[in-house]
Structure formats: C-alpha cells, structure tokens
Amino acid sequence: MISNSFLTKFKEVWAISHAMRLMGWDIETYMPPEGISYRAEEMATLNSMRRKKLLEIKADVEHLEPRDDMEAGIKRVLWREIRYIDSVPEEVDAEINKLSAESAVVWRDARVKNDFSSFKPYLDRMVELKVKVAQLLGYNDHPYSSLLDLYEEGLTVNEADGIFGSLLPDLKRVLQKVEAEGRFNSPSGLEDEPYPREIMEGVVNEIAYDVLRMPRGKFRIDSSPHPFTTGINRHDVRITVRYEGFDFKRALYSLIHESGHAIYELQMDESLEFTPLAQAPSFGVHESQSRLWENNIGRSKGFVGLIYPRLKPLVKGKSVEEVYRYLNAVRPQPIRVDADELTYNFHIAVRYFAEKKLIDGSLGVSELPEFFDDMLEEYLGVRPKSYSDGVLQDIHWSHGSFGYFPSYTVGNIVAAVIYHHMDFEDDVIRGGKLEVVKDWLREKVHKFGATYPPKELLKRSFGEDYNPTRLVDYLERKYVGTE
Amino acid sequence: MISNSFLTKFKEVWAISHAMRLMGWDIETYMPPEGISYRAEEMATLNSMRRKKLLEIKADVEHLEPRDDMEAGIKRVLWREIRYIDSVPEEVDAEINKLSAESAVVWRDARVKNDFSSFKPYLDRMVELKVKVAQLLGYNDHPYSSLLDLYEEGLTVNEADGIFGSLLPDLKRVLQKVEAEGRFNSPSGLEDEPYPREIMEGVVNEIAYDVLRMPRGKFRIDSSPHPFTTGINRHDVRITVRYEGFDFKRALYSLIHESGHAIYELQMDESLEFTPLAQAPSFGVHESQSRLWENNIGRSKGFVGLIYPRLKPLVKGKSVEEVYRYLNAVRPQPIRVDADELTYNFHIAVRYFAEKKLIDGSLGVSELPEFFDDMLEEYLGVRPKSYSDGVLQDIHWSHGSFGYFPSYTVGNIVAAVIYHHMDFEDDVIRGGKLEVVKDWLREKVHKFGATYPPKELLKRSFGEDYNPTRLVDYLERKYVGTE
Numbered sequence: 034m035i036s037n038s039f040l041t042k043f044k045e046v047w048a049i050s051h052a053m054r055l056m057g058w059d060i061e062t063y064m065p066p067e068g069i070s071y072r073a074e075e076m077a078t079l080n081s082m083r084r085k086k087l088l089e090i091k092a093d094v095e096h097l098e099p100r101d102d103m104e105a106g107i108k109r110v111l112w113r114e115i116r117y118i119d120s121v122p123e124e125v126d127a128e129i130n131k132l133s134a135e136s137a138v139v140w141r142d143a144r145v146k147n148d149f150s151s152f153k154p155y156l157d158r159m160v161e162l163k164v165k166v167a168q169l170l171g172y173n174d175h176p177y178s179s180l181l182d183l184y185e186e187g188l189t190v191n192e193a194d195g196i197f198g199s200l201l202p203d204l205k206r207v208l209q210k211v212e213a214e215g216r217f218n219s220p221s222g223l224e225d226e227p228y229p230r231e232i233m234e235g236v237v238n239e240i241a242y243d244v245l246r247m248p249r250g251k252f253r254i255d256s257s258p259h260p261f262t263t264g265i266n267r268h269d270v271r272i273t274v275r276y277e278g279f280d281f282k283r284a285l286y287s288l289i290h291e292s293g294h295a296i297y298e299l300q301m302d303e304s305l306e307f308t309p310l311a312q313a314p315s316f317g318v319h320e321s322q323s324r325l326w327e328n329n330i331g332r333s334k335g336f337v338g339l340i341y342p343r344l345k346p347l348v349k350g351k352s353v354e355e356v357y358r359y360l361n362a363v364r365p366q367p368i369r370v371d372a373d374e375l376t377y378n379f380h381i382a383v384r385y386f387a388e389k390k391l392i393d394g395s396l397g398v399s400e401l402p403e404f405f406d407d408m409l410e411e412y413l414g415v416r417p418k419s420y421s422d423g424v425l426q427d428i429h430w431s432h433g434s435f436g437y438f439p440s441y442t443v444g445n446i447v448a449a450v451i452y453h454h455m456d457f458e459d460d461v462i463r464g465g466k467l468e469v470v471k472d473w474l475r476e477k478v479h480k481f482g483a484t485y486p487p488k489e490l491l492k493r494s495f496g497e498d499y500n501p502t503r504l505v506d507y508l509e510r511k512y513v514g515t516e
Numbered sequence: 517m518i519s520n521s522f523l524t525k526f527k528e529v530w531a532i533s534h535a536m537r538l539m540g541w542d543i544e545t546y547m548p549p550e551g552i553s554y555r556a557e558e559m560a561t562l563n564s565m566r567r568k569k570l571l572e573i574k575a576d577v578e579h580l581e582p583r584d585d586m587e588a589g590i591k592r593v594l595w596r597e598i599r600y601i602d603s604v605p606e607e608v609d610a611e612i613n614k615l616s617a618e619s620a621v622v623w624r625d626a627r628v629k630n631d632f633s634s635f636k637p638y639l640d641r642m643v644e645l646k647v648k649v650a651q652l653l654g655y656n657d658h659p660y661s662s663l664l665d666l667y668e669e670g671l672t673v674n675e676a677d678g679i680f681g682s683l684l685p686d687l688k689r690v691l692q693k694v695e696a697e698g699r700f701n702s703p704s705g706l707e708d709e710p711y712p713r714e715i716m717e718g719v720v721n722e723i724a725y726d727v728l729r730m731p732r733g734k735f736r737i738d739s740s741p742h743p744f745t746t747g748i749n750r751h752d753v754r755i756t757v758r759y760e761g762f763d764f765k766r767a768l769y770s771l772i773h774e775s776g777h778a779i780y781e782l783q784m785d786e787s788l789e790f791t792p793l794a795q796a797p798s799f800g801v802h803e804s805q806s807r808l809w810e811n812n813i814g815r816s817k818g819f820v821g822l823i824y825p826r827l828k829p830l831v832k833g834k835s836v837e838e839v840y841r842y843l844n845a846v847r848p849q850p851i852r853v854d855a856d857e858l859t860y861n862f863h864i865a866v867r868y869f870a871e872k873k874l875i876d877g878s879l880g881v882s883e884l885p886e887f888f889d890d891m892l893e894e895y896l897g898v899r900p901k902s903y904s905d906g907v908l909q910d911i912h913w914s915h916g917s918f919g920y921f922p923s924y925t926v927g928n929i930v931a932a933v934i935y936h937h938m939d940f941e942d943d944v945i946r947g948g949k950l951e952v953v954k955d956w957l958r959e960k961v962h963k964f965g966a967t968y969p970p971k972e973l974l975k976r977s978f979g980e981d982y983n984p985t986r987l988v989d990y991l992e993r994k995y996v997g998t999e
Contacts (some may be wrong), residue, residue, distance in 0.1 A: 047562035051554070052535035059538060063546070067733040068752030071789065073535070075749075078531035082565075250550040266558075269551030306554065 039093040040307075042086050043111075044083050047307055049083045051265055058263040058271055062255045069416075077127070085117050094273065103310065106484035110309045113186065119471065120169045131161050133432045133490065140431035149402055149420045152431070157398050159433040160391050177392040180436030183279035184316040185443055186486045190389060193439055196446070196501055197382050203413070203505040208375055210513040211363050217512055220350065221359035222450050229280045236281075236384050237274055237288050239343050245292050245326075245467060250279065251299060260287040262323075262423060264298030271295075281347045282360050286327050293326030294319060296471055300479035308481040316437065318487045320444025321451060322478070327375045329452040329507065332361050335463030352456050363512060378445060379412040384427075384438040392435060405447045449504035451478070454495045518587065522576040523790075525569050526594075530790055532566045534748055541746040545650040545738045555903060556617065560610070567601050573984075574598050583961030586793065589967035593792045596669065599617050603652045612645050615820045617916045622913035630886055632903045633920055635914070642882045645875050650875060660875040663919030665709045668798040673872060676922055679929070680865050683803065684895070686988040688795050691858055693996040696848050700995055704834065705841035707761055710762045712958060715829050719764075720757055720771050722826050728809075728950060743770040747781030754778075764830045765843050769810050776809030779954055784964035793965040799920065801970045803932060807960070811857045811928075812935040812990065813919040813953065815844050846995060848896035858991050861928060862895040868911075876919060918944055920965025932987035935963070937978045 056076055064072065094112055099105035167176035169181075175190035182188060195387040241247045241254060242257040250268075257273035265271045272291035276284050297319060305311040313319035315390075330336055337357045349355050363373045370379035387404055390396030396404055400462055405424040417423030429437060451474075461469050464503040477494040484490075489496040497503075539559055547555065575597055584589035626635040650659040653666075658673035665671060694700055723738060724730045733751075741755035744948040747753045755774035759767050780802060788794040796802035813819055820840045824831075831839050846856045852863035870887055875877030876995040879887055888907040893899040900906030912920060933959075944952050966972075971981040980986075 044561055045565055048558045048565070050534075051558045054533075054537065055542060056535065056538060059542070063736065063738075065732070065734050065736050065754075067731075070751055071749040071753070075531045075534045078527055079535060082528055082531075204972050248550075249548070251545065254546050255546075264555040265551065268553055269548050269555070271548070277530050322651065357809060 036062070038092055040092050042310070044092050044307060046083055046086045046309075049079050049086070052110045053079055053083075054190055054263050054265050056506040058265070061259070061261065062273065063256045074453070075131065081123065084123060087111070087115050087118055088414060091119065093346070102484055103304075103308070106310050106482075107308055109486065110312075110483050113457070114309070117170065117183070120171075121166055125162065125165060125169070129159070129166075129433055130164065130512060132159055136433075137428060140428060144421050144425045145276065147419045147421045147425070154424065154452045156401075156430060159399060159430070160435075163433055163435050164392055175393060177389045177436065180258045180392065182323065182386075182436075182476075183440060184396055184437050186315050187488060188317075188443070192499075193385065196499055197385060198444070200378060200381055200442070200446075200501040200505065202379060203501075204375065204508070205412070207505065207509050207513060208363070208365070211375065214513065217358060217361055219353055221362065223282075223349065223351065223356075223359045224280050225345075225365075226347075226349060228281050230276050230278065230348055233276055233281060233284050236347065237284065240285070240287060240340055241292060244340060244343070244465060245289070245293065245296075246471075247292060248299065252295060254288070260291050262291045262294035262298065264295070264312075267299065267301060267311065280290070281344075285344075285360075286331065289331040290323045290327040290470055293323035296326070296474070297322040297479050300471065300475040301482045302480040305482045305484075310484050312483050314481075314483040314485060315443075315487040315489055316440035317443030317447060318490065320440055321447035321476070323515050324444045324475075326447040327449055329448050331463060333462060335459075335461075338463055339465050361511075365415050367409060367413075367415050367417040368426055370426075375512060378442050378504075379409075382412065382441045383408040385442075388435045388438065411426075432447045434468065443499060446499050446501055446504045449507045450491065450495055450497060450500055451506060518580065519576055520591070522573050525573050526792070529569045529792075530590055532562050532569070534564075535560055537746050537748050541748070542584075544740045544742070544744065545756065546851075551785055560613065564606065567606060567704065570594070570598050570601055574602065582760075585933035586791070587965055587967075588785075589793050590791055592969065593795075593966050597792070600653065600666070603654075604649055604834050607649060608652070612642070612649075614914055615642055617900045619914040619916075620911060621910060627908045630902045630904045630908070634910060635908065636881055637699060639884075639913060642913070643881060643918075645661070646916055646918050647875055647877075658872070658876060660872045660919065663871075663875065664918075664922060665691075667920050667923045669798050670971060671800075671922070671926070675982075676725065676868065679925070679982055680868060683861060683925070683929075683984040683988065686824055686984075687858065687861060687991070688895070689989065690846070690992050690996060694858065697917055697996065700844055700846045704838060704845065705831075706832065706834065706839075706842045707845075708765050709764070709830075709832060712714070712762050713759050713761065714747065715765050716759055716764060717828055719830065723768070723823055724771060724775060727823060727826070727948060728772070729776060729781075729954075730778065731782065735778060737771070743774050745774045745781065746778035748780070748797060750782065750784060750786055750794065753781045764827075767828075768843075769814065771805045772814040773810040777805035778963050780805040781959070783954065783958040784886065784965045785963040788965040793967050795966050797964075797966040797968060798926075798970040799971055800926030800930060801961070801973065804930035805926045805957070808931040808957075809935055811944060812931055815857065816945060818944075820943075821946055822948050848898050850892060850896075850898050850900040851909055853909075857928075858995060859896055861987075862892075864921050864925045865889040865895065868925075871918045872922065926982060929982050929984055930970075931976065931985045932990045933980060933983055935976055935985045935990060 043167055051212070056072060056170050060069065060072060076162070090111070094108060094115055097104065099107045132155065134158060136152075137231065139155050140152055143149065163180060164176060167179045172287045173180040178189040181193060186376065230246070238256065251270060253271050255271065255273045256276055260273050260275045262270065262272045272295050274284060274287075274291065275287045297313060297484060301311050334357060337360060338353055341351040341353045341356060345354065361373070365376050366372070369377070372380050383405060386408060387396065387401060391398065391401070391405075402424040406417050407515055409423070417426075455473065456472070457469060478490065481490060485493065491498040518654050532698060536559055543552065543555060565609065573594070577591060577598055580587065580591045582591050583849045619635075622638050623635050626632065646663060647659065653662040655662040656672070661672040663677060664673065670871050693727040720737065734753060736754050737756065738756045740761055741758060743758045745753065745755045755771075755956065757767060757774065758770045780796060784794050809971070817840060820843060821836055824836045824839060827839065834842070844856070846858045848859050849855070852860070855863050866888060869891060870879065871883060873887070874881065874884065885903055889900050900909075918986060938953070938956065940952060940956070961973065964973060969974065974981040
C-alpha cells in the first residue's frame with residue numbers, strides 16, 4: 034500500500050519534473066541565448082535533487098504490494114527509474130551530460146566543416162561511457178539491449194533483429210515497385226516553392242484549431258528550428274513548428290506530427306496526474322501517435338481532401354490528386370529527416386546496426402563513416418557525398434542517445450498496427466470528424482499512460498504488438514495498391 | 517566560515533528560486549490559461565521544498581562568523597528569510613496564498629460590479645492573517661513596522677510617518693503652483709490618440725535596443741496587461757510592456773520603467789550569482805531604479821529630445837516642447853496607476869495611512885471605503901465616483917501585500933537622491949551616452965546587490981538615505997522652476 038511519505042516525496046519529484054520541462058521548453062523557444070550558462074547549472078541541480086528524492090523512496094517502492102493495475106504500474110515505472118539511478122552513479126551521468134553539451138558544439142562545427150576527425154574523440158568517449166552504462170545496468174543477450182530498454186521497455190537486440198530482419202526485405206520490394214511505377218517519385222514542382230511565413234502560419238493555425246480541434250485553453254504553438262512537444266501537465270501541452278520558407282509540407286507535417294504527440298499528452302487520464310504514470314509507456318508508443326497522425330491519417334486521401342481547401346494559398350493551382358502525390362512523394366536520398374514514410378525505416382536500420390556494433394565493440398568509431406555510407410547505399414542505392422550528409426547528419430550521437438533511433442521504427446510499426454484496427458466508417462477522416470478518432474485513441478491507448486508496459490498495452494487493446502507486417506501491408510496498399 | 521554542506525543546500529534553494537521565477541514569468545506570458553491549476557500546485561510544492569532547505573541551514577547561518585562584507589551580507593539576507601520561515605508556520609503562509617488566489621478573483625468581479633460588500637469578507641480575513649504575521653514576527657513601535665520591514669529592511673512606522681509628514685505639505689505646495697501656472701496641466705490631445713500596435717512595438721524596440729542599449733543576448737521583451745520584470749539570473753532578464761492602443765506614453769514608460777528594473781538585475785556583480793546577494797536590498801531600492809529611468813531620466817528634457825525623432829510616427833506633428841509637456845502632464849485624478857510623477861505619492865500616502873490603521877485595528881474594513889475617498893479628496897481635491905475608482909482600484913490588498921505600497925514612495929525618494937548626486941556633463945543624457953549612466957549606476961548601486969542593507973548602501977554611495985527634500989527639490993525645479 035502506498036504510504037503518505039511516499040506520496041509527499043513523489044509530489045516533490047513531480048514538481049521538479051514539471052519545472053525542468055518548462056525550463057527545457059524555454060531554452061528552445063524564448064530564453065535569451067546567454068541564459069544557457071546558468072540554466073544548465075539550474076537544471077543539473079534540480080536533476081540531482083530529483084535523483085536524491087527517488088532514492089529516498091527506494092525501499093517503499095521495493096516493498097510496495099500493488100492492489101490494482103495502477104499501483105502495479107506505479108511500482109514498475111518507478112522501479113525502472115530507481116534502478117537506473119541506483120546503478121549508474123551520478124558522476125557517470127554528469128560526465129555524460131557535460132560531454133553531451135561539449136560534444137554537440139563540436140558536432141555542429143564538424144558538420145559544417147565536413148570534418149569527422151574533430152568529432153571522433155568525443156564520440157569515442159561517449160561510446161565508452163555508454164558501454165559502461167550498459168554494463169552497470171546489466172543484460173541477458175547483448176549489452177545494447179540494456180540501452181534499448183531505456184527507451185523501449187523490454188525491447189532486446191534479439192527482438193529488434195527479428196523486426197528489422199522481417200521488415201527490410203519487404204520494404205525493399207515495395208520500394209522497387211514504387212520506383213518502377215513512377216507514380217509517387219516524380220517531383221511536383223512544389224518542393225522548391227517558397228511561401229510567405231504569415232500565410233503558412235495562418236494555415237498552420239487553421240489546421241491546428243479548426244481541423245485537429247486542438248484545445249486553445251491547454252495547448253500552444255511556437256516555432257523552433259527542431260520541432261518538439263512538451264507536456265508540462267495534463268492542462269498545458271506545447272508544440273513547436275518549423276518554418277523553412279519553402280516546401281510547405283515540411284512545416285505542415287511538423288505541425289501534424291507534434292500535434293499527434295500533444296493529443297496523447299492531453300488525453301492521458303486526469304487521475305494519473307501526480308503519479309509517474311502520466312507519461313507514455315515508451316518512446317516508441319509516443320512516436321506511434323505522432324506518426325499515426327502525420328502519416329497514416331495526415332497523408333491519407335481522406336485527410337488531404339479535408340485540408341485541401343485550406344491549402345489553396347500554397348498549392349499553386351495543383352489538383353487535389355497532385356497535392357496528394359506531392360505530400361506522399363517517395364524518393365530515396367541520404368538525409369533521414371527529409372525521408373518519406375517508405376524509405377524512413379532504412380535510415381533507422383542503418384543507425385540500429387551501427388549502434389549495436391559500436392556498443393558490442395565489433396565496430397570502431399574510426400570505421401563508422403564507411404560502414405554508415407555502405408549500409409545506406411546497400412539499402413537505398415544512394416551514397417552520401419560527404420560526412421556532413423552521412424555519418425555527421427544527426428545530432429543524436431553527440432548526445433549519446435544510443436538505443437533511441439529504433440524507437441522511431443517501433444513507432445511506425447505501432448502506428449500501422451493501430452491504424453489497421455481502426456474500425457470507423459470511411460468518411461470519418463474525410464468528413465473531418467476527428468473527435469471520433471481522438472476519442473477512440475483515448476480509450477484504446479492514451480488514457481492508460483504508462484500503466485502497462487508497451488507490449489502489454491498493445492496486446493490488451495489490439496491483440497498484437499510490434500507486428501511489422503502491418504506496416505508493410507499499409508505501405509504496399511498505399512503506394513502500389515489500387516487505391 | 518561558510519561550510520560546503522551550506523553551499524550545496526543553498527545551491528538547491530538557488531535552483532528552486534530560478535525555476536519558480538521562470539514559472540511565474542510563464543504564467544503571465546505564454547502559459548495556456550488552463551495550465552494554472554497544476555502550476556499552482558507545482559509552485560506550492562517547490563516553495564515548500566525551498567522553505568525546508570532554508571530551515572536545514574538555519575544553524576549554519578546562525579553560527580556563521582563573517583570574514584568580509586559579502587559573508588556579512590549573506591548572513592543578514594538569509595537570516596531575514598529564515599527568521600520569517602521559522603516564525604510564520606507554513607500553514608499560515610499557505611492560507612494566505614490560497615486566500616490571495618481566491619480573493620483576487622472575487623476582487624476582479626467586485627471591481628467590475630462596483631460591489632465592495634462581496635470583497636469585504638475576504639479583506640477582513642486577509643487583515644486578520646496579516647495582523648497574525650505581524651505578531652509572529654514581532655515589532656518594537658507598531659505592528660505595521662514588521663510588515664514594512666519585509667519589503668524595506670529597517671523601515672518603521674516612526675520613520676515612514678516622518679517621511680510622509682515632511683513630503684506631503686511640500687508636494688501640496690508645488691502642486692498648487694503647477695495648477696496656478698497651467699503650463700503642465702492642460703491636455704495636449706495626444707492622451708486619447710490611438711496608435712497601431714506594430715508602430716508602437718517598433719518604437720519600443722528601437723528605444724530598448726538602440727537608445728537604452730539593452731543587451732539582446734541577455735534580455736527580452738514580451739507583452740502583458742500588467743508590465744513586470746523577471747530576473748531569472750544575471751544572463752537572463754525579461755520584461756513585459758503594456759499596449760493599450762492609445763495614449764502612447766503609457767506603453768513607452770512601461771518599457772522605460774521595466775528597463776530600469778532590468779538594468780539593475782543585469783548589472784549585479786557576477787560574483788553574487790549562487791549567493792542570496794544577487795538581488796536588490798529592498799523593494800524600494802529596486803523601484804528607485806525603475807523610477808529613475810522612467811521619470812528623472814526618461815521624462816527629462818534631454819531624454820525627450822533624444823528620443824523625439826523616434827517618436828515621429830506617434831506625435832502627430834507636435835513640437836518637442838509640446839511632446840515634453842504631454843509626457844510630463846500633471847493632473848490630479850483618482851487612479852494611482854495613471855498618476856503623474858508629482859501626484860503619485862499622494863496615492864501612496866492614502867494607502868500607507870489606511871494600511872497602518874487596518875493593521876493596528878484603528879480602522880475597520882467596513883470604514884475603509886470612506887476613509888480612502890476622504891483622504892484622496894483631502895490630498896488631491898478629487899473624490900472617486902465609485903468603489904471601482906476608489907478603494908477597489910488596486911489588486912494589492914486582495915493579495916494581502918500590506919507594507920508594499922510605501923516602497924513606491926521610498927523608490928521615488930531614492931531615485932531623486934541618486935539623480936541629485938549624478939555628476940555628469942549636461943550632454944550625457946541628451947547625447948545618448950547612456951552607457952555612462954549605466955556604468956555609474958553599476959558602480960554606485962547595482963554591483964553590490966543585497967550586500968548592504970538599503971540605508972547603508974545609500975549612505976556609503978551618496979552620504980544620505982531617504983531624504984524627501986531631494987524629491988521635492990527635483991519636482992519643484994522641474995515643474996515650477998525656470999528650466
């Protein structure tokens with residue numbers, strides 16, 4: 034049974050977490066740039082307090098005898114976090130954070146200069162530290178499994194190998210058909226088309242508030258170079274959108290993607306607030322919601338038809354079918370963040386296999402650039418022209434977030450599983466009845482927060498979990514089917 | 517000597533304070549409105565943690581034997597805060613905060629409906645609680661002195677009586693001369709003139725960045741109905757400005773006033789960060805900086821001449837002399853926040869005398885409205901037409917901040933003292949060399965933070981403290997002199 038002192042201490046953890054989320058959001062949006070020096074200190078100090086508070090309730094959590102699913106969830110989620118804090122000394126985490134901050138600066142410069150060698154020593158040290166974390170946490174099959182589990186509870190190298198092993202040949206087959214057919218891979222002309230920012234902001238606001246019906250009292254939109262979502266609490270969720278000034282689908286889908294995350298945060302059950310369950314069970318499950326709205330729903334014929342009238346100022350007289358193809362263009366190229374829905378998972382696979390080998394020591398950091406380029410060429414038939422377009426393209430490795438990339442593919446698969454099980458009338462999305470979709474998702478996924486581990490949640494609601502064939506079937510039907 | 521455990525604990529207090537300042541800023545600027553429910557919980561929890569941390573270092577602070585002025589300052593400032601926390605139980609503070617939140621809502625409604633009776637029970641309870649706080653803290657001469665001291669260290673009823681007793685007859689005399697002369701009290705026509713918000717925002721930005729040279733890397737401007745300044749840390753200071761759409765001087769001086777506060781925050785010595793000295797020694801001293809920039813500098817002939825070319829889109833062809841008189845118009849009327857620099861202190865005096873009597877029990881809340889109107893009429897010859905324009909005009913009493921208003925008059929006096937001692941060439945302000953003014957203020961006032969108590973700081977730098985004749989002389993010279 035949950036004790037009062039446990040609840041009091043946890044409320045302090047809860048308050049610190051909320052403060053840190055706001056501070057993180059502020060860094061990316063409104064903080065004057067020189068504020069970062071003390072902000073980093075403030076956040077490190079709060080994080081350290083948070084660690085201490087969690088360790089103080091270790092015994093309570095260990096001896097908690099859950100009376101229901103909610104208490105079982107609280108025990109599970111807290112235990113995972115306490116286990117991490119208890120296994121990985123604060124000094125190791127502090128070194129990772131410090132290295133990550135320095136390394137991100139070096140990475141930025143290295144990318145501009147196309148100079149892998151300046152970044153290499155930082156990546157070497159980061160890999161060492163992450164191997165140490167994997168050892169400290171322990172594992173059964175493979176050291177990388179302990180890092181995967183941090184982002185996707187229970188995901189192991191064995192399982193991930195199985196997922197990619199099943200997915201990649203099928204996706205390759207679909208991609209070849211798409212390329213042979215030519216329907217989706219010829220440029221529409223809109224890719225390079227500039228737009229005035231005010232116009233695009235107007236469209237973004239219309240789609241957010243009039244189409245997706247995001248709640249104005251609990252939600253806001255700002256802009257930042259790297260779009261993200263911050264759920265401060267159940268009544269305060271914020272996203273950012275990116276405006277590059279051309280190729281309007283990038284801004285449009287940054288909105289829809291982040292709104293998918295935001296809808297999840299907004300629809301967790303109010304009873305979960307003040308508990309550690311007011312979060313998604315995993316990064317992959319959270320990503321499934323952004324990808325579901327971005328791709329399965331947001332790029333569907335029905336949705337494109339629904340928003341087409343609002344895109345009028347941007348589409349230069351193209352027909353709805355032409356806009357549909359522009360929004361769904363498939364074209365292998367080396368940059369992950371520009372990848373389409375079909376080729377995206379090859380980019381993840383390259384990173385998955387590279388990380389696995391870096392962590393088990395079978396690939397050295399010095400061999401990474403060639404491995405990266407070779408794999409990309411093998412999967413997509415394109416070879417990066419430079420380090421900047423290849424191994425240096427992502428910031429994630431400078432942050433040491435090994436194990437994070439695979440959650441993107443998990444997200445895509447889970448989105449396809451969920452989409453498969455949606456049993457609405459055909460005209461729900463086309464007719465803009467998105468409240469029906471949101472309500473259904475609340476009942477099937479959102480309201481539970483982290484009460485159940487990811488696979489258990491999916492099995493309870495859909496009778497299956499990470500089934501890659503749902504993703505292949507969806508993509509095949511969409512791109513080479515007769516729809 | 518300061519121990520390590522003391523410093524570690526204080527750093528936690530420091531980090532919590534910074535988080536709470538950001539949370540407070542966010543409430544007024546960008547927070548989605550429904551976020552307030554959990555935000556209040558988050559802040560109450562953090563505040564409670566902050567109290568606990570401070571009590572944990574009580575013995576260290578008590579036994580600290582300062583080796584220099586800085587350690588003496590640390591001991592003094594922390595002891596004042598610990599004494600409060602130790603004397604006033606958390607339940608009393610929590611009740612005040614809860615009542616304050618409820619009471620502000622009731623006050624808003626009461627003001628709209630001109631209904632003092634609905635607000636009365638809340639104010640009754642608030643007075644009771646504040647009397648209790650005064651008793652818990654203790655006092656020598658008068659219970660209200662213990663509340664004054666919370667805002668203005670060392671200020672007592674005896675001293676404040678002396679200040680107002682000296683100031684009011686002199687101000688009355690100057691006001692009569694101004695009214696007899698008629699130079700400053702006839703409307704210019706600009707008072708009701710509307711402006712487009714974009715134009716005014718442009719002017720505000722020009723004056724902030726090109727005239728006042730606020731540092732873009734450490735400073736930002738947002739907008740809110742009630743302008744305020746938040747110093748998150750030495751490298752991150754934010755202000756808000758109010759745009760009402762007419763009478764542009766209101767927006768202009770909300771900028772200059774808040775920039776005065778911001779310059780103070782930005783110019784505290786870097787060595788004070790991580791200590792409790794990185795703050796002003798009192799509300800009055802902080803206010804002296806905003807009032808100095810707003811009035812003594814910002815409404816001077818030199819400054820008006822300096823910014824006149826930038827005001828061109830707003831002044832409808834008026835000459836610089838006409839604009840100077842518009843910006844310095846003197847006109848007694850019942851609303852404090854609209855008051856000019858000369859009549860402002862009468863508004864404060866009314867509130868000072870009312871608060872003193874409410875706290876010592878010689879005035880009941882039911883007698884307050886009439887007392888308020890009578891006093892205002894006596895001082896300014898105007899009588900509020902309604903509760904809304906009289907006793908209900910300010911939010912402060914709903915918050916229970918008894919003792920706060922007098923710091924406004926202290927601020928005006930201190931600004932005049934400082935202005936008197938400024939020994940620049942005549943053309944420093946007129947020529948826009950405001951860096952000279954900022955540097956001088958840094959050396960005389962800002963860099964010390966709260967190292968010395970307010971009066972000691974002033975005596976060290978200027979050889980005098982709250983000398984009301986400086987304010988009278990300044991106003992007399994300006995409004996009825998030959999300048």
